[in-house]
Amino acid sequence: MRNIWQNGLGVFQSGPYICCKTIREMDTASITKNNAEFKEVLFERLNNFFKESGRSKKANWEMTLKVTLALVWWIGSLALLYILKLNYWQFLLLYIFQGLGQIFMFLNIAHDANHSSISKKRLVNKSLSYVLDACGISSYMWRVMHNQGHHSVMNVYGEDEGIIAHGIFRFSPHAPWKKMHRFQHIYVFFLYGIASLDFVFVKDLEYLLLKNNKHVHDVKIPLSEYITIIGSKILYLFYMIVLPTVLLGFPLWKVILAFLVTHFIMGLAASWIIQTAHLLEINQFPKTKDEHDFIDHIFATTTDYSTRSRIANVICGGLNHHVIHHIYPHVAHTHYPKLTKIVKETAKEFGIEYRENRTMYGAMVHHLRLLKQLGNPA
């Protein structure tokens, strides 16, 4: 009997991940019944978690603290660049630290705000979503491409924005193969370093001006968004490159070098945190989103990692709790550790497969295995 989610590359192997007992032994009728009951009970328990404790699904004290610290980190380090009298190497270190603040804001504020999960008030979410624009990436385009172009179509080639890589990487068995992909498990360590620059200089503008993606093709983008997107990118380059050159007197090429080094580190950090939940050889790559219902699709295409690590929970903005993020994207990510526990326990009780890599390293190994497999098609 095939596992209900087993297909494509989702062939389960022994590896540094854990999963609950599968339902390979059951007959089809009991699988369907068990699966339907599982979803009903899961949602009941998740909703009861908030109802019985009287907790809000939006920001708790932890989330509020994170938002505050992130803003202090980023604005404070930017201000210190001008307050302190620094030599170039000290400037470079503080500039990188400020860049890490941008990534922390992106993962811990912008992602939640653009899912409207920080507050019930639209104005609060909308205002906080602009931290993404302040980092040179369009929050408007993110809402279109991430909320619609990823959250309903994970790992579906041609639909999921998360697996678009300009042909440089082959992230899906349904994507065309190129000779260069043989080395993608090696050059990933360098080219993930340009991921944030890709958003700042290429992807947003491509979607805005060429509309070369199905999720944005028919969207009527308001003129105000054209102005905001292009204006925020100019502003970003102004305070990241022009201002330090003019006010601090460092040569332009040295400031551009600091900008590129910082983005290289930002790109690597963000890519490894984001890519290691869906793009693993133990996950499935459905041809269409209609192969499963929505919850089955989440479990088939998503693997959590490091859910018990306090450090990962602080840094990753809940992306290590990726299963619950797709079930409840409108809930603040600081609730995820407790909700993931409910998901794990319920899945185990119903014999439903839930996968988790115990560590980030384990998740990275599975990501590299996928890249290696897809780079060498049989």
Ligand SMILES: [Zn+2]
């Ligand atoms: Zn999301």
